[in-house]
Amino acid sequence: xxxxxxxxxxxxxxxxxxxxxxxxxxxxxxxxxxxxxxxxxxxxxxxxxxxxxxxxxxxxxxxxxxxxxxxxxxxxxxxxxxxxxxxxxxxxxxxxxxxxxxxxxxxxxxxxxxxxxxxxxxxxxxxxxxxxxxxxxxxxxxxxxxxxxxxxxxxxxxxxxxxxxxxxxxxxxxxxxxxxxxxxxxxxxxxxxxxxxxxxxxxxxxxxxxxxxxxxxxxxxxxxxxxxxxxxxxxxxxxxxxxxxxxxxxxxxxxxxxxxxxxxxxxxxxxxxxxxxxxxxxxxxxxxxxxxx
Numbered sequence: 001x002x003x004x005x006x007x008x009x010x011x012x013x014x015x016x017x018x019x020x021x022x023x024x025x026x027x028x029x030x031x032x033x034x035x036x037x038x039x040x041x042x043x044x045x046x047x048x049x050x051x052x053x054x055x056x057x058x059x060x061x062x063x064x065x066x067x068x069x070x071x072x073x074x075x076x077x078x079x080x081x082x083x084x085x086x087x088x089x090x091x092x093x094x095x096x097x098x099x100x101x102x103x104x105x106x107x108x109x110x111x112x113x114x115x116x117x118x119x120x121x122x123x124x125x126x127x128x129x130x131x132x133x134x135x136x137x138x139x140x141x142x143x144x145x146x147x148x149x150x151x152x153x154x155x156x157x158x159x160x161x162x163x164x165x166x167x168x169x170x171x172x173x174x175x176x177x178x179x180x181x182x183x184x185x186x187x188x189x190x191x192x193x194x195x196x197x198x199x200x201x202x203x204x205x206x207x208x209x210x211x212x213x214x215x216x217x218x219x220x221x222x223x224x225x226x227x228x229x230x231x232x233x234x235x236x237x238x239x240x241x242x243x244x245x246x247x248x249x250x251x252x253x254x255x256x257x258x259x260x261x262x263x264x265x266x267x268x269x270x271x272x273x274x275x276x277x278x279x280x281x282x283x284x285x286x287x288x289x290x291x292x293x
Contacts, residue, residue, distance in 0.1 A: 070166020
C-alpha cells in the first residue's frame with residue numbers, strides 16, 4: 001500500500017490474505033471469500049510498497065517475501081528524497097506463533113562486502129562469513145533467533161538535483177538470486193530520464209552470493225586479478241523495467257549463464273549475462289485445480 005499525498009512522508013505496508021485458514025472446506029481452501037479472514041501485515045515498511053513481491057521457500061521451509069519500496073506514479077514523486085529499501089522477510093504465520101518483524105529490526109546489509117571465499121565484511125556484530133550472516137537473519141535451529149529478514153538501503157536523493165532511488169518495477173527471482181531495478185529520477189532538464197541500477201543479491205542475505213555471483217567484476221589486488229562479487233551495476237539512463245530472465249544452454253562443465261533482459265524508457269533493451277550456481281534444473285511446472293468452477 002501507499003498512504004499519503006506528500007511523497008516524502010508517504011508510508012505503506014505489505015499485506016497478505018490467507019486463503020487457507022482452518023477449518024478448510026474444499027481442497028484445503030475456504031470456498032467462500034466471505035469466510036476469509038481480514039488481510040494481515042507481513043511487514044510495516046514505513047514506505048510505499050506497490051510492486052508485486054517475489055516469493056520462495058528456503059531449504060528449511062521458511063516462506064520468504066521479497067520486494068522493494070518507493071513509488072513513481074506522478075510528477076511530485078520525482079523529487080521525493082526519502083530513503084527507500086530492498087527487503088526480504090520471512091513470513092511466519094501467526095497460527096505458528098509468528099509475528100511480523102519491524103523494518104528497523106531487519107538485518108542491515110547495505111554495506112556488506114562478500115568475497116568468493118565466503119568472507120563478509122562491513123557489517124560488524126560478529127558477522128564475518130556468509131553463513132554467520134544467514135544465521136543472523138534466519139536464526140539457528142535450537143539456538144539464537146534471527147532478525148527475520150534483511151533490508152538494503154537504496155541511494156538517497158539530493159534536493160534540486162535528483163530524487164531518491166526507488167524500486168518502481170516488479171522484482172524477479174531465479175537461482176536463489178533476487179533481481180531488482182532501482183530507479184533514480186532526475187530533476188535536471190539535461191538528464192530528465194534519470195538513471196537505473198540492476199541489483200542481484202542472495203535472497204537469504206540481501207548481499208552478493210559468494211560462489212558464482214550473478215554480478216561481478218575483476219579487480220587487481222597485490223598484482224593478482226581477483227573476482228569481486230557485486231550487489232549492483234549501473235544500467236545508465238532511463239527507467240528500467242522488471243527483469244526478464246532467460247536460461248542459456250549449459251557449458252560442457254554443466255555450469256551455465258542466464259540472460260537478464262531489461263526494457264527501458266529510452267527504447268533500448270539492455271542485456272546482461274549472469275553466472276548461475278550450477279543448480280538450475282529445467283522441468284515442467286503444473287498444477288491442478290481443487291475447487292469447483
